[in-house]
Amino acid sequence: MKSKLIIAIAAMGVAVLFSSCAKVPQAEVDAATAAIQEVKDAGADLYVPEAYNALVDSMKAANEKIEVAKAKWFPNYTKAKATLAWVSQNAVDTKAKSEARKVELKAEVEAMIVEVKALIEENKALIAKAPKGKEGREALEAIKSDVAVAETTVTEVEALLANGDLIGSNDKIKAAKEKATAIKAELEEAIAKKGGKK
Amino acid sequence: MVVGKKKKIKWIIIVSLLVVFIAITTSIVIVSQKDLPTEDLRLAREAISLAKEAEANLYAEKLYKESLQMYDSAMVNWSRENNRFILFRDYSRVINFAKKSKKKADDSKEESIKKADNLSKNVEAAFVSLAKKIELYNKLFKDLPLSKSIFDAHNKSRMFLSESKIAHETGKLKEAEVLFKKADIYINHANTAASRMLRDYFNDYSKWKNLANDAIAASRGGNKVILVDKVAHKLYVYQAGKAIRSFEAEFGPNWMAHKERNGDKATPEGNYRITKKKERGNTIYHKALLLDYPNEEDRRQFAIKKKKGVLSRSAGIGSLIEIHGNGGKGFNWTSGCVGLRDRDIDDLYRLVSSGTRVTIVGSIEPLSVVTKGLDF
Numbered sequence: 001m002k003s004k005l006i007i008a009i010a011a012m013g014v015a016v017l018f019s020s021c022a023k024v025p026q027a028e029v030d031a032a033t034a035a036i037q038e039v040k041d042a043g044a045d046l047y048v049p050e051a052y053n054a055l056v057d058s059m060k061a062a063n064e065k066i067e068v069a070k071a072k073w074f075p076n077y078t079k080a081k082a083t084l085a086w087v088s089q090n091a092v093d094t095k096a097k098s099e100a101r102k103v104e105l106k107a108e109v110e111a112m113i114v115e116v117k118a119l120i121e122e123n124k125a126l127i128a129k130a131p132k133g134k135e136g137r138e139a140l141e142a143i144k145s146d147v148a149v150a151e152t153t154v155t156e157v158e159a160l161l162a163n164g165d166l167i168g169s170n171d172k173i174k175a176a177k178e179k180a181t182a183i184k185a186e187l188e189e190a191i192a193k194k195g196g197k198k
Numbered sequence: 199m200v201v202g203k204k205k206k207i208k209w210i211i212i213v214s215l216l217v218v219f220i221a222i223t224t225s226i227v228i229v230s231q232k233d234l235p236t237e238d239l240r241l242a243r244e245a246i247s248l249a250k251e252a253e254a255n256l257y258a259e260k261l262y263k264e265s266l267q268m269y270d271s272a273m274v275n276w277s278r279e280n281n282r283f284i285l286f287r288d289y290s291r292v293i294n295f296a297k298k299s300k301k302k303a304d305d306s307k308e309e310s311i312k313k314a315d316n317l318s319k320n321v322e323a324a325f326v327s328l329a330k331k332i333e334l335y336n337k338l339f340k341d342l343p344l345s346k347s348i349f350d351a352h353n354k355s356r357m358f359l360s361e362s363k364i365a366h367e368t369g370k371l372k373e374a375e376v377l378f379k380k381a382d383i384y385i386n387h388a389n390t391a392a393s394r395m396l397r398d399y400f401n402d403y404s405k406w407k408n409l410a411n412d413a414i415a416a417s418r419g420g421n422k423v424i425l426v427d428k429v430a431h432k433l434y435v436y437q438a439g440k441a442i443r444s445f446e447a448e449f450g451p452n453w454m455a456h457k458e459r460n461g462d463k464a465t466p467e468g469n470y471r472i473t474k475k476k477e478r479g480n481t482i483y484h485k486a487l488l489l490d491y492p493n494e495e496d497r498r499q500f501a502i503k504k505k506k507g508v509l510s511r512s513a514g515i516g517s518l519i520e521i522h523g524n525g526g527k528g529f530n531w532t533s534g535c536v537g538l539r540d541r542d543i544d545d546l547y548r549l550v551s552s553g554t555r556v557t558i559v560g561s562i563e564p565l566s567v568v569t570k571g572l573d574f
Contacts, residue, residue: 053250060243063273068236070280071287073226141451142340142349149353171368175360190528 022075024066028084032059035091044098046167047105051094058087105166109157112173116154119180123147126187143183150179225285235276235289238296242269245303254306256372257313261306268299317371321362324378328359331385334574339392341431343452343530348391355384393574399454399560400568402467406559409469413557414439422550424472424521426536428453428465429561429568433521433536435549445546448525448537454560457491457534458500459509460516465534466491470556475547476520484523484540485547489556491519521546521556 036055044052065080127143153176160169246265249255254262272295279287335352358381365374410425417423417436425434425441428449435443450463457466470493476486492500492515503509516534523544525537536558538546561568 053247057243057247060246060269061240064236064239064243067239067273067276067280068234070277071234073222073284141346142344142353145346145349146353149350149357153357171361171364171370171373174364175357178360179357 022069022077024070025077025081025084028081028088029062029066032062032084032087032091035088039091039095039098042095042098043102043164044094047098047101048094051090051097055087055091055094058083058090062087102166105170106161109161109166109169109173112170112177113154113157113161116150116173116176116180119177119184120147120151120154123150123180123183123187126184126191130187130190143187146179146183150176150183153179233289233293235272235292235296238293238300239269239272239276242272242296242299242303245300245307249303249307249310252307252310253314254303254310256310257317258306258309261302261309265299265302265306268295268302272296272299314371317375318366321366321371321374321378324375324382325359325363325366328355328378328381328385331382331389332356332359334572335385335389335392338396338569338572338574339389341530342392342395343454344388344392344395348388348395351384351391352388355381355388357381358384389574395454396569397565400565402560403564406467406561407564409467409557409559410562413469413555416555422554424546424550424554424556425562426465426556426558427560427562428467428558430563433538433546435546443545443549445538445542446526448527448532449530450532450534451530452534453530457496457516457519458503460514461533462516463532463534465532465536465558466496466519467558467560468493468495470519470558472521472550472552472554472556475552476522481520481522482524483520483535483537483543485543486520486522487543487547487550487554487556489519489521491517 036059039052039055044055062080062083065083066077069075069077069080123143124147127147130143153172157169157173157176160172242265246262246269249258249262249265272292275295276289276292279289279292332352332355339348358377362374362377362381365371365377410427413423413425414436418439420438422442423436425436426432426447427434431447431449433445433447434441449465452463453465455462455464456468457464466489470489470491472487473490474488476488478485480486496515500509500515504511504513519535521536521538521543522532523538523540523542525542526539527537531537
């Protein structure tokens with residue numbers, strides 16, 4: 001009878017000890033936090049903001065689940081661990097998506113730079129063909145200035161691209177393309193007008 | 199005696215265990231009765247997420263940051279309370295922070311939507327205003343012999359406007375606003391400088407008006423008189439006080455100035471006469487009517503300016519100002535001559551003779567008529 005009582009007390013002690021030993025899954029928390037930081041460093045907040053925000057939100061939810069567990073007599077971190085695992089796993093996917101978007105965007109900007117440079121060269125060639133008399137160079141100064149502005153923008157875009165500002169360079173090169181296309185149309189119209197008058 | 203002692207110990211143990219059991223059960227009941235902040239934190243987190251979606255971090259930055267701070271405070275307090283003995287935990291501060299966080303997040307979302315909406319409307323209105331300024335430039339100033347800095351400013355303005363529109367289309371309203379402001383600075387610079395140039399040029403309007411009236415009056419006797427309006431880019435042939443013909447005319451790139459010296463690419467203003475008619479073969483410009491530039495007044499002004507040092511010692515007064523063909527190019531391309539289309543110089547050539555008066559003025563019409571009442 002005595003030994004049974006001792007076993008019961010010991011079992012209770014072990015149970016209490018076991019329950020108080022259920023620790024916060026700090027390793028998982030640290031891993032998920034590091035994963036989110038890595039994803040942010042990869043520019044996911046800029047290139048795939050929705051996926052990035054979902055990660056941050058899930059991380060907050062995981063922290064809440066940890067506190068919910070901690071508030072109990074017998075903490076159980078299974079749900080928090082599952083959420084943290086989801087964060088870590090999805091961080092990998094999000095980082096991959098971000099990298100892919102960056103590669104895609106960079107290719108788009110580079111292609112547009114080539115396109116705009118070609119347009120600028122075409123415009124320069126058209127300026128040479130544009131109607132001009134003995135003082136034609138001065139008369140075409142305004143258009144040349146327009147071309148120069150587009151050219152400067154391309155240089156700025158290249159600098160932005162070199163600094164890794166893909167979004168800024170993408171917006172700027174689009175504007176440069178619009179400008180170069182408009183100049184081309186203007187020159188072609190002037191040349192056509194000249195041709196028609198001959 | 200021993201049996202009785204054992205029984206006593208047994209009872210003590212049983213009672214102790216019972217007390218512990220009752221204490222634990224009571225604690226569990228008390229703890230489970232406690233208001234956990236789980237739901238409040240979840241609501242705060244969701245509100246923050248929605249605020250972020252509404253770009254509150256951009257348009258209601260202060261409120262959004264405060265909501266994040268409140269949320270973090272709630273979490274820190276929750277963790278602190280959880281580290282206390284279970285019976286002494288108090289989540290009221292946590293709940294309070296969570297509720298404040300939610301409120302701030304909701305407010306930031308609302309403010310962000312409003313501000314973004316207002317900003318979008320402002321930027322759209324600014325696009326309209328800027329487009330008007332660009333249109334004004336194109337209507338009034340584009341064809342003026344502007345300095346490089348003016349058309350550079352105009353071109354930069356258009357480039358910034360394009361960038362601003364792209365930013366607006368992609369929802370980057372703050373960026374669109376910054377770019378628009380840059381565009382506005384450049385177009386204002388271009389338009390102000392160009393309008394000053396135009397107003398300054400029209401300071402001579404009364405002189406031009408007198409010259410034009412004299413020329414028209416001189417035609418009343420039946421003689422043909424050529425009247426050239428530089429701003430209108432028109433050459434009129436007057437007879438008996440009426441314009442009997444008019445032709446489109448082109449000038450030098452620096453046409454909005456009175457010719458002062460050779461190479462200034464300006465077209466002279468004043469009264470001149472045709473001194474020679476050049477048939478095909480005698481000119482590379484199809485046909486030409488040579489004028490008597492420089493006249494006496496031009497020489498007098500040239501001498502004064504040279505004396506004052508306005509013109510350099512080596513400057514020459516220039517010569518060979520003609521009305522000639524090869525025109526119709528659509529821009530001002532001559533060295534200061536008046537360029538007409540070949541078919542027009544053919545007509546004019548037949549109409550006039552050596553000695554015909556040629557009056558060249560900046561404008562026959564006043565500035566208000568030239569600018570069609572546009573506000574600039």
